[in-house]
Amino acid sequence: MTATQSRPESLEARYAEVCERVGAAAVRSGRRAQDVILVAVTKTADPEQIRSLLQLGHRDFGENRVQQLVQRAAMVDEYLNRQRLLPSNRRVRQDQAAETLFPMGTSEQLRPEPGSKDGVRWHMIGHLQRNKARKVVEFVRLIHSVDSLRLAEELQTIALKRDKVIEILLEVNCSGEANKKGCPMPAAMPLAEQIETMVNIRLRGVMTMAPYSENPEEARSTFARCRELYEEMKTMGLADPAGFNILSMGMSGDYEVAISEGANIVRVGSAIFGEKEDAPVPEEQPEPEEEGEEEPA
Numbered sequence: 001m002t003a004t005q006s007r008p009e010s011l012e013a014r015y016a017e018v019c020e021r022v023g024a025a026a027v028r029s030g031r032r033a034q035d036v037i038l039v040a041v042t043k044t045a046d047p048e049q050i051r052s053l054l055q056l057g058h059r060d061f062g063e064n065r066v067q068q069l070v071q072r073a074a075m076v077d078e079y080l081n082r083q084r085l086l087p088s089n090r091r092v093r094q095d096q097a098a099e100t101l102f103p104m105g106t107s108e109q110l111r112p113e114p115g116s117k118d119g120v121r122w123h124m125i126g127h128l129q130r131n132k133a134r135k136v137v138e139f140v141r142l143i144h145s146v147d148s149l150r151l152a153e154e155l156q157t158i159a160l161k162r163d164k165v166i167e168i169l170l171e172v173n174c175s176g177e178a179n180k181k182g183c184p185m186p187a188a189m190p191l192a193e194q195i196e197t198m199v200n201i202r203l204r205g206v207m208t209m210a211p212y213s214e215n216p217e218e219a220r221s222t223f224a225r226c227r228e229l230y231e232e233m234k235t236m237g238l239a240d241p242a243g244f245n246i247l248s249m250g251m252s253g254d255y256e257v258a259i260s261e262g263a264n265i266v267r268v269g270s271a272i273f274g275e276k277e278d279a280p281v282p283e284e285q286p287e288p289e290e291e292g293e294e295e296p297a
Contacts, residue, residue: 040061
C-alpha cells in the first residue's frame with residue numbers, strides 16, 4: 001500500500017490491517033503468520049497512540065533516537081504500573097510470534113528481562129553513537145544498529161561492567177547508498193567474526209534498510225542481498241545457529257516485500273500510527289567522546 005489516503009482512519013483499524021498483511025505475506029512466503037514479529041516504530045506516535053497499542057496487546061516497540069526511546073520507555077513503564085493489562089486483552093498473534101522466533105527455555109531467546117513490564121520489548125533501530133550506548137542499554141532488549149567494531153567494543157565494555165549479555169544485530173548497508181548507515185557488505189563477515197569473540201555480546205542476526213521508493217518492489221534486490229549474507233553467515237558458523245536467527249528488514253512502505261525475502265522482524269511506523277509531520281524532537285547533541293575523540297556524523 002503506497003497511498004496514504006487509502007489507509008484506515010483509526011489506529012485500531014490500521015494496526016489490524018498491518019497485522020493481517022504481515023501474516024498474509026508470511027504465509028505467501030511459506031511460513032506461518034506467527035513466524036514474523038512486528039516492531040511498532042513510535043517515532044511520530046503520540047503517547048495516547050502508544051497506550052492504545054498497549055491495550056491492543058502489542059509488546060514490541062522501536063525507536064530511532066536514544067533520547068526519545070528513554071522518554072517513551074519511561075512513559076510506558078509508568079502507564080503499566082498504573083494499569084495492569086489482562087492477558088485476555090492481548091493479541092494472540094504477537095505472543096505466538098515471540099514464542100516461535102525465540103522459544104522459551106533457550107539462552108538465546110529474546111524475552112523480557114526480570115522486572116520488565118508485561119513483556120514490553122524496546123528495540124533500538126536507529127544509528128547509535130558510542131557515547132549514547134550506556135544510556136540505551138538500560139532500556140532496550142535488542143539493538144538493531146551495530147555497524148562498527150568501535151560500537152561493539154563499547155557495548156562489550158558496558159555489558160562486562162554490568163555482568164550481562166547484550167543482544168545485537170549487525171546493520172549492513174546492502175543498498176550501497178553513500179548516505180545509508182551500516183557497515184559495507186564486504187566488511188560484514190570480518191566484523192561479525194570479531195564480534196563473536198566478545199563474551200558479553202550475542203550476535204542475533206542482520207539488519208538492513210532499503211532505499212526509499214514509491215515502488216516497494218525496488219527494495220527487493222537490497223533485501224535479497226541481505227538475506228544471502230545472513231544465510232552465508234549461518235552456514236559459516238559465525239554464531240550459534242540456535243541464536244543467530246533474526247533477519248530485520250522492511251518498513252511501512254516495503255515490509256511485505258521484505259517478508260517475501262525472508263525477514264522475520266519488520267519495523268513499521270506510519271502504516272500503524274498514520275502519516276504526520278515529524279514531531280519537534282530536539283536534536284540530540286553528541287557528547288564528547290573519551291580521549292577527546294568525536295563521534296562521526
